[in-house]
Amino acid sequence: MTHQFPALTPEQKKALSDIAQQIVAPGKGILAADESVGTMGNRLQRIKVENTEENRRAFREILFSSDASINQSIGGVIFFHETLYQKDSSGKPFPDVIKDKGIVVGIKLDKGTAPLAGTNGEITIQGLDGLAERCAQYKKDGADFGKWRAVLKITDTTPSTLAIQENANTLARYASICQQHGLVPIVEPEVLPDGDHDLQRCQYVTEKVLAAVYKALNDHHVYLEGTLLKPNMVTAGHSCPKKYTPQEVAMATVTALHRTVPAAVPGICFLSGGQSEEEASLNLSAINQCPLPKPWKLTFSYGRALQASALAAWAGKPENKKATQEAFCKRAQINGLASKGQYIVSGKSDAAAKQSLFTASYTY
Amino acid sequence: MGSAFCLRDNSEKPLARWLLIEAGWRLQLSVTMTHQYPALSAEQKKELSDIALRIVAPGKGILAADESVGSMAKRLNQIGVENTEENRRLYRQILFSADNRVKKCIGGVIFFHETMYQQGDDGTPFVRMIKDKGIVVGIKVDKGVVPLAGTDGETTTQGLDGLSERCAQYKKDGADFAKWRCVLKISENTPSALAIMENANVLARYASICQQNGIMPIVEPEILPDGDHDLKRCQYVTEKVLAAVYKALSDHHVYLEGTLLKPNMVTPGHACPTKYSAEEIAMATVTALRRTVPPAVPGVTFLSGGQSEEEASINLNAINNCPLARPWALTFSYGRALQASALNAWRGQRENESSATEAFMKRAEVNSLAALGKYEGSGDDSGAAGQSLYVANHAY
Numbered sequence: 001m002t003h004q005f006p007a008l009t010p011e012q013k014k015a016l017s018d019i020a021q022q023i024v025a026p027g028k029g030i031l032a033a034d035e036s037v038g039t040m041g042n043r044l045q046r047i048k049v050e051n052t053e054e055n056r057r058a059f060r061e062i063l064f065s066s067d068a069s070i071n072q073s074i075g076g077v078i079f080f081h082e083t084l085y086q087k088d089s090s091g092k093p094f095p096d097v098i099k100d101k102g103i104v105v106g107i108k109l110d111k112g113t114a115p116l117a118g119t120n121g122e123i124t125i126q127g128l129d130g131l132a133e134r135c136a137q138y139k140k141d142g143a144d145f146g147k148w149r150a151v152l153k154i155t156d157t158t159p160s161t162l163a164i165q166e167n168a169n170t171l172a173r174y175a176s177i178c179q180q181h182g183l184v185p186i187v188e189p190e191v192l193p194d195g196d197h198d199l200q201r202c203q204y205v206t207e208k209v210l211a212a213v214y215k216a217l218n219d220h221h222v223y224l225e226g227t228l229l230k231p232n233m234v235t236a237g238h239s240c241p242k243k244y245t246p247q248e249v250a251m252a253t254v255t256a257l258h259r260t261v262p263a264a265v266p267g268i269c270f271l272s273g274g275q276s277e278e279e280a281s282l283n284l285s286a287i288n289q290c291p292l293p294k295p296w297k298l299t300f301s302y303g304r305a306l307q308a309s310a311l312a313a314w315a316g317k318p319e320n321k322k323a324t325q326e327a328f329c330k331r332a333q334i335n336g337l338a339s340k341g342q343y344i345v346s347g348k349s350d351a352a353a354k355q356s357l358f359t360a361s362y363t364y
Numbered sequence: 365m366g367s368a369f370c371l372r373d374n375s376e377k378p379l380a381r382w383l384l385i386e387a388g389w390r391l392q393l394s395v396t397m398t399h400q401y402p403a404l405s406a407e408q409k410k411e412l413s414d415i416a417l418r419i420v421a422p423g424k425g426i427l428a429a430d431e432s433v434g435s436m437a438k439r440l441n442q443i444g445v446e447n448t449e450e451n452r453r454l455y456r457q458i459l460f461s462a463d464n465r466v467k468k469c470i471g472g473v474i475f476f477h478e479t480m481y482q483q484g485d486d487g488t489p490f491v492r493m494i495k496d497k498g499i500v501v502g503i504k505v506d507k508g509v510v511p512l513a514g515t516d517g518e519t520t521t522q523g524l525d526g527l528s529e530r531c532a533q534y535k536k537d538g539a540d541f542a543k544w545r546c547v548l549k550i551s552e553n554t555p556s557a558l559a560i561m562e563n564a565n566v567l568a569r570y571a572s573i574c575q576q577n578g579i580m581p582i583v584e585p586e587i588l589p590d591g592d593h594d595l596k597r598c599q600y601v602t603e604k605v606l607a608a609v610y611k612a613l614s615d616h617h618v619y620l621e622g623t624l625l626k627p628n629m630v631t632p633g634h635a636c637p638t639k640y641s642a643e644e645i646a647m648a649t650v651t652a653l654r655r656t657v658p659p660a661v662p663g664v665t666f667l668s669g670g671q672s673e674e675e676a677s678i679n680l681n682a683i684n685n686c687p688l689a690r691p692w693a694l695t696f697s698y699g700r701a702l703q704a705s706a707l708n709a710w711r712g713q714r715e716n717e718s719s720a721t722e723a724f725m726k727r728a729e730v731n732s733l734a735a736l737g738k739y740e741g742s743g744d745d746s747g748a749a750g751q752s753l754y755v756a757n758h759a760y
Contacts (some may be wrong), residue, residue, distance in 0.1 A: 004597065004600060018756075116613035173608060200703045208614065211610070211611055211615075212611075214607070214610075215607055218603065218604070218607035218656065219654070225655075227493075257621050258658060259621075259658050260614070260658055260661045261658065261659075262655050262657065262659075263689060263690075264514050264651075264654040264655040275506060293659050293691045294659075295659050295691040
């Protein structure tokens with residue numbers, strides 16, 4: 001035991017570490033399919049489909065019933081609570097559908113945002129109450145990892161020290177509780193792309209946020225080898241007049257990570273944060289080609305950037321199932337290549353792939 | 365793939381890492397400053413990073429020759445030599461007259477203030493002698509430990525007053541890096557949260573000031589080996605201390621690529637009844653570093669902390685053969701563990717000077733191999749090399 005009052009036994013540590021390694025195995029990343037009911041509403045509205053439980057189930061079924069070879073590019077799928085207990089048309093629970101393909105099942109654990117009084121519109125995240133019991137239940141029901149999203153925003157006065165501290169602390173509490181119940185915690189401290197700040201400002205803020213996160217994880221005795229990080233890439237704000245190349249985004253991103261993320265963390269799975277499907281893939285590939293030392297896996301945990309084309313292809317019609325799956329599998333394969341630095345710019349591009357998926361002040 | 369252990373891939377071999385950093389620089393310099401109120405310009409950053417990389421180039425480490433007058437007293441006392449300024453000068457001359465073989469093993473030498481301004485017999489300043497061998501000159505800048513009231517005998521380190529002016533002067537006088545030692549101790553109640561926080565903070569202030577003056581700071585948060593605690597306890601404490609140090613460095617806007625870390629290896633306390641192998645020490649040490657030291661730090665230069673010369677080399681070699689991925693150079697910054705045999709060979713006699721220099725050269729070459737993971741051990745634990753150099757509660 002490496003500790004005066006060890007938080008985990010060696011067996012527990014090994015189990016967590018194995019799960020994390022499995023999710024970020026070479027060429028693999030995560031499908032973030034954990035959109036809440038409200039957020040699915042936004043998605044479905046864009047393709048003029050009604051936001052019913054059945055429609056949500058039907059769309060997830062199409063994705064999850066893709067050919068098993070999807071497991072070459074997808075190591076884990078994050079579920080929303082409702083989806084974890086839904087079944088496919090043959091009555092098979094969705095977690096089993098995913099696990100049968102050798103893909104790890106994850107579950108969104110946070111319960112949304114709450115305002116931080118006395119700040120410039122900043123927030124923290126709720127969900128710690130009864131979290132231990134919920135984790136134990138989800139583990140029984142097939143989940144092996146959790147995800148919790150904290151949100152910070154860049155303006156002249158934000159993120160404030162309080163917002164950084166408070167979000168780092170709640171992420172660390174969440175991570176500690178997950179590990180006690182055999183779930184690998186994905187730690188997501190998202191710095192939103194809203195604003196007109198440049199690349200350099202985003203890098204600076206990202207470094208401060210990640211330094212606070214890893215100090216908090218250390219203070220809370222979290223076993224880093226059994227966690228994953230889900231950060232924003234370092235990008236300019238959406239209304240920044242200056243444009244940057246994927247190589248500049250990659251250099252700023254990897255520099256920030258390499259100054260803050262200990263080598264013990266097995267993998268970093270970027271969120272796509274409103275980037276188009278193509279942008280998210282090109283940036284990920286450039287990140288993997290960046291000439292700085294990168295001791296962690298650098299891969300994806302994409303929601304919109306894996307599903308936009310699929311949603312457009314589906315348009316709510318069952319007869320579009322095959323086209324939907326093809327669109328999804330195509331993005332999955334591309335991102336699998338990108339996670340190895342092997343995705344080269346394609347000549348043609350689909351309209352949906354290039355469309356920016358940015359929604360102002362996206363709260364999920 | 366069921367294991368957290370993975371061999372270092374090709375991108376982390378020392379030479380390849382060097383090339384990666386160089387290539388990365390070309391891209392980094394094309395991106396403008398990364399800060400709202402940048403502490404350093406791109407040129408200042410490059411200079412600091414270059415200094416660090418030169419010191420920890422593959423196969424190289426640091427000779428810590430910065431013993432204060434009081435510490436030298438203890439060393440010279442052990443060999444029956446009087447602690448005069450002249451004797452201290454003669455002794456350092458022995459080390460600094462090593463021939464060109466030393467260039468491949470020693471990347472930097474840490475000086476004490478007095479020594480910076482001394483000369484060899486032929487009038488060549490010591491600083492010149494070292495720089496002419498292509499070795500970087502460093503200077504100890506802390507002013508020793510002071511007590512933290514209300515704690516169980518814990519300390520912080522002083523030396524921040526006028527530090528900026530001192531750094532500027534040392535830079536003019538030939539120094540390119542500095543070193544500052546903080547000390548923490550393991551017992552039932554220590555290190556306390558205050559001691560950890562205060563020492564981390566003072567290290568970060570020192571580092572920030574150094575960088576402003578073109579001096580690359582070596583950050584040394586030493587956890588003493590005194591006590592009967594086991595390997596695990598030392599690992600736990602080391603992780604807590606290093607996490608606090610890197611948070612403080614981040615808070616103080618220190619440029620990590622232009623720093624080096626000088627930590628203790630993770631070892632059991634000197635009075636611990638359980639003995640551990642070099643591989644166990646290596647695994648505990650590398651695990652602690654992997655959990656706390658960002659990959660941006662170019663090198664970790666271990667202190668020897670009272671280990672014998674041979675032990676310090678064997679452990680460093682095991683560290684460099686540890687099967688965990690290690691993104692920083694792992695090398696030595698040894699004082700006693702590079703000099704014990706040399707001191708013994710000299711015993712204050714001028715006629716022993718060249719055999720003393722040879723004794724130093726031998727340890728330098730051995731540690732160079734250990735820093736590459738290629739040292740096979742002497743098989744000889746006798747004599748000065750095997751003797752434990754532990755001095756209880758070493759205050760330096």
